[in-house]
Amino acid sequence: MNLILLGPPGVGKGTQAKLLIEKFGIPQISTGDILRAAVKEQTPMGVEAKRYMDSGALVPDSVVIGIVEERLAQADCAPGFILDGFPRTVAQADALKGVLAGLKRGIDHVISLSVDSQELLTRLTGRRACAKCGAVYHVKFAPAKLEGICDACGGALFQREDDKEETIMKRLTVYEEQTAPLISYYRDASLLRSVNGLGTVDGVQAEILAQIQG
Numbered sequence: 001m002n003l004i005l006l007g008p009p010g011v012g013k014g015t016q017a018k019l020l021i022e023k024f025g026i027p028q029i030s031t032g033d034i035l036r037a038a039v040k041e042q043t044p045m046g047v048e049a050k051r052y053m054d055s056g057a058l059v060p061d062s063v064v065i066g067i068v069e070e071r072l073a074q075a076d077c078a079p080g081f082i083l084d085g086f087p088r089t090v091a092q093a094d095a096l097k098g099v100l101a102g103l104k105r106g107i108d109h110v111i112s113l114s115v116d117s118q119e120l121l122t123r124l125t126g127r128r129a130c131a132k133c134g135a136v137y138h139v140k141f142a143p144a145k146l147e148g149i150c151d152a153c154g155g156a157l158f159q160r161e162d163d164k165e166e167t168i169m170k171r172l173t174v175y176e177e178q179t180a181p182l183i184s185y186y187r188d189a190s191l192l193r194s195v196n197g198l199g200t201v202d203g204v205q206a207e208i209l210a211q212i213q214g
């Protein structure tokens, strides 16, 4: 199963990807997570990417296309993959098509998640992540048992640099301008499966499964 999770910042792509990994036993490829790891390690790519990410802009296509091309060629992607946060521009979608054709593979479904912008803002401003294991929480919708401490590993929870309100507004504008055109791109290719992202995490997951298995 080769899947793309498409949707605006905070819609729940990462949350849903984690459940799909368990269900299908295929890896999640999150360009955001890969870039944040590079920033943390201060690799040359990470140092370059940080400037864009902190301001809410997209990292240049050439950088992220290279990351995904390399990742898709790895053995654990053979049974399938879940792309989360990629592609984000028409140029990235075109490049992905070329890379997959070279691997004699294709996309099965593009799951397009949506919620209203007020909900996106609430989800993003309340998101917290574990510095140690990466688990994602929400102060209201998915709180940790002990405030500021990860249930899974005891690590400290932090707020992402780009989850400040001003940067969120910029990310939402960038999404509308550069990523939303992919909805019609994939609808035209008959790959689009639209899912309402409002509701419980399990409810959204059930709707995704109904769309891809139905």
Ligand code: AP5
Pocket (backbone or CB within 6 Å): 007, 008, 009, 010, 011, 012, 013, 014, 015, 016, 031, 032, 033, 035, 052, 053, 054, 056, 057, 058, 059, 060, 061, 064, 084, 085, 086, 087, 088, 092, 123, 124, 126, 127, 128, 136, 137, 138, 139, 141, 142, 162, 171, 197, 198, 199, 200, 201, 204
């Ligand atoms: P990236 O990390 O991809 O961020 P994003 O797309 O903005 O998405 P998010 O991670 O913010 O949200 P999500 O949809 O995964 O939501 P989540 O599940 O966490 O990208 C970050 C930056 O990296 C970009 O701005 C760019 O600079 C760069 N980048 C990455 N990919 C790139 C690319 N391809 N090209 C160029 N640049 C790239 O959920 C959010 C919150 O809501 C959580 O707290 C969660 O607990 C909660 N929640 C989830 N589901 C529900 C629910 N059903 N009900 C209530 N709360 C919920």
Ligand code: ZN
Pocket (backbone or CB within 6 Å): 130, 131, 132, 133, 134, 135, 150, 151, 152, 153, 154, 155
């Ligand atoms: Zn943790």
